[in-house]
Amino acid sequence: YLLVLATIPAAAIGFAFREVFETTLRSPWVVVASLTAFGFVFILSERLGNLSKSAAKMRFTDALLIGVAQAISLLPGVSRSGATISAGVLLGLTREEAARFSFLMSVPITAGAVAAGLPGAADEAFTPYLGLLFLAGFGASALVAYLSIKFLLAFFRRYSLRAFAYYGFALSAVVSVLLLLGF
Template identity: 40%
Template sequence: MNIFTAAILGIIQGATEFLPISSSGHLALAHYFFGGEEASLAFDVALHLGTLLAILIYFRDDFLQMGKAVLGLNHNEGEAKKLRGMAFFICLATIPGVLAGLFLGDTAEQYFRHPAMVAAALAGAGLLLLLADQAGKRAHDFGEITLSDALLIGLAQACAIIPGVSRSGSTITCGLALGLTRQAAVRFSFLLSAPIIFGAGVYKLPEIITQGLLGEQSSLYLTGFFASAISGYLFISFIMQYIRARSFAIFAYYRFLLAALVVVALFLQR
C-alpha cells in the first residue's frame, strides 16, 4: 500500500461510514480487488477514528449539551433530564456492538471479509433498508426515542460486525422499522457511532501506535486518518441535507448493484 491507496481508502471510509452502504464492506472489497496485501484491521480502525473526528466536530453541540447535563452543568433541569436520558440510551445501545466486537472481532477479520459474503450482506441488508423505508410510519421524532428503541437499535448495530451489513445501515433500518422519522433515525445512528468507534480505537490503539504512528507506515496511517475525517464530515453534511426531502431507496438500489457487480467480478476471476 502506498500514500495514494491510503488516501483512497480513507475517502472510501469517510463516504461509506455515514451512507447506509457499509464502510467495512467497501474496504474489504477495495482491499481484495486492488490485488495488494490487505491492510490490517488496525489500519481500518485508524480510518474509523478519522470518521470519529468528523462526528465529534459535526455533532459537537449534541455531545457538549449531553456532557453538561451528565455533569450537572445544565441549569434547565427538565432539559437536562432528557439529555441525560439520551446519553444513557446511547451508552446502553453501544453494549451489544461492544460484545460482538470482543467475541466475534477476530472471526470477522478472518472469515467474514470474502467478497461473496460481502455481496450477500450488501443485498440482504439493502432489501431490509428498502422495506423499512417504505413501510416505516415515521411518526416519532428524536426526543421520543424510548429505552426499547435504543436496545433494539443497539442489537441491530451488533449485526454490522459482518462487512456489507453497514453499521449506519443496520441502525437506520431498525430506527425506521420502529417508526422513527428519517431525521431521527439518522441522528441517533450517527451519535451512536461515536462510542463504538472510540471503543474500537482504544482496543486497537497499541497496534495503531506500534504498526502505524511509530512504524514505517506512519505516513500511510496519517494520510488515511485525515482523508477519512475530511470525507466523513462532508458526507455527514450531505446525508443530513439529503434525507429532508428524499428516501433511502437509492442507497438500497446501489447496494443491489454493487452486490451484482461483485458476483460478476468473482465469476470472471474463475
C-alpha cells in the same frame, strides 16, 4: 444513556466474536449476500416505518434494537449507518432522526476501535513529522466526516433509503459477476 445502551450489543458481540468476523466471515460472497439482504431491508423499512417519532421519544427497547442492528453491521458488506438508520426507521423514527442517532452512535464505537488499535501504534517511533501528518490526517477526516454527515442529514430530509437499496443491488450484481468470472 440511550447512546451508551445502543453501543453495548455491538461492543459485546464484536469482542466475543472478533476472530469469526475477521477470518471466517471475510468472504466476497458474504459481502454479496449482505449487500443484497440489506437492499431489501432498506426497502422494507421505508415501506413499514411510519416516520413520525423523534429521537426524544425513543424508548429503552428502541435503543437496544438499534444497537442490535449495529451489531449485525459487523458482518462484512453491511453498512453500520445503513443498518442502524433502517432499524430506526422501522421503529418509527424519521429518516433524519434515525440518521442523527446513528451518527451519534458511531462516536463510542469508533473511539473504542481507535483505543483498541493504540497499543500497536505505540510501538511505532513517533517523530514531530509523524505527529504533523497525524494532525493533518485527523483534521482532513474530521472535515470530510462533518460535511458528509451534513449532506446525508439534508438528503434524508428529502429522499428515501431506496437509493441505497438500488446501490446495494447493483454493487452485489457487479461483485457476483466478477467473482463468477474468476476475479
